[in-house]
Amino acid sequence: MMAVDLPAVPRVLIAEADPWARDLLKQVLLTVRCDAQLALCAHGQEALRQLNEQPFDLVIADRELPGVDGLSLLYSMRQKKRYPLLPFILLSSRSDVASVREALPLQPTAYLTKPLNIEGLTQRLQDLLLDAGQSVSCEIPALAPGMDLRTYLERRREESEGAPLMADVQVAVKRSLNPNGLDLKLLEQEIGTDPQITAVLIAAANSAAQHHGSSVQTLAQALHRLGSAQSMNLILGLALKRCAKLSDAVLADYAERYWDLSLHTAEFGRTLARMFDLDQELCYCAGLLHRLGDLAVLRCMQEWRQAGGELDEELIGEALFEQGAGYGSALRTRWRLPLELRELIAAIYQLGGGVYSREALAMNLAAQLARLTPNEGVEDVVKTRAARLLKVGLPELARLRKN
Structure with missing residues (x-):
């Protein structure tokens, strides 16, 4: 050289x-x-x-x-x-x-x-x-004078890195390696519950350089199109980014709660899809990704704190309420996630006017089940539009909730 x-x-x-x-x-x-x-x-x-x-x-x-x-x-x-x-x-x-x-x-x-x-x-x-033995360290830039959290988050929305990683990337890759290389099926099992990795791999598989044929909607499809080496590169690359993991205990606790809600919605979505002979993995993926915006806000608040900004429970709650939906929409648009997947995510929050696909109804119902507290029953859920149009009665919902 x-x-x-x-x-x-x-x-x-x-x-x-x-x-x-x-x-x-x-x-x-x-x-x-x-x-x-x-x-x-x-x-x-x-x-x-x-x-x-x-x-x-x-x-x-x-x-x-x-x-x-x-x-x-x-x-x-x-x-x-x-x-x-x-x-x-x-x-x-x-x-x-x-x-x-x-x-x-x-x-x-x-x-x-x-x-x-x-x-x-x-x-x-x-x-x-670098010279031999040399390393370079960089200080995190301080916040601009007078900057408040709301302004900071609004400015970061269009360029945020997305959600923090919930899976341990190094462990996932290590467990998926065998003498013949990376086992994509094992890798899918290891990372399949991580919203950030799932969203990025789907987006990368649909990018201009990769796109050929129909759009990729699920993690399994993305891994297949990208292949083992490129999938591994992208996953390892995510772990290199700033605030890839939340080090702040309070923010990490919020992230765990949103992640748990995403997983419950995804599992209910997959179960309902199986009941109605729908695309199970597409419904699972929509449920998993629907809180991506809230998780991205938490990651940006970690950056805010590292730059010297103040945080407390009230500020965190206000930021999530005000910014979560906007961050999610901006990410899904910027990353060009497929329209069908974005429509299913939107249906989780609200059923608009017009004709609804059975997948949209299933995801709306899945989200309602996932949001129930342990002490709440399903009596109100059975009266909702999604349950009525899918013709799901009280016994089926009670059984779904129990399982």
């Missing part, structure tokens, strides 16, 4: 069309150098413009970029006769000998094939961005 002397704060360009792969690269790089100045782009023409306008200390680019591909970007940089050569990591889904040989004369710092080996990429970045 070439020897390079990088400045104290490196400027890095990441050019990758797929938003989930781009985010993964960003997280891995920030894990190595949290102080790096990053420029992210999805199109080769934009990457070329930035490279021509300002100096960078490292480029990570996908060979299959739209517009100007990564190999052309590398060629353009090598034409500049810079010495030492600009460190350039070329990523590609093409691993055949001819493709690799085509790139070698341009002297890429590394040619890495997809799905990426995250450990290998991390080691490459450490070699390039």
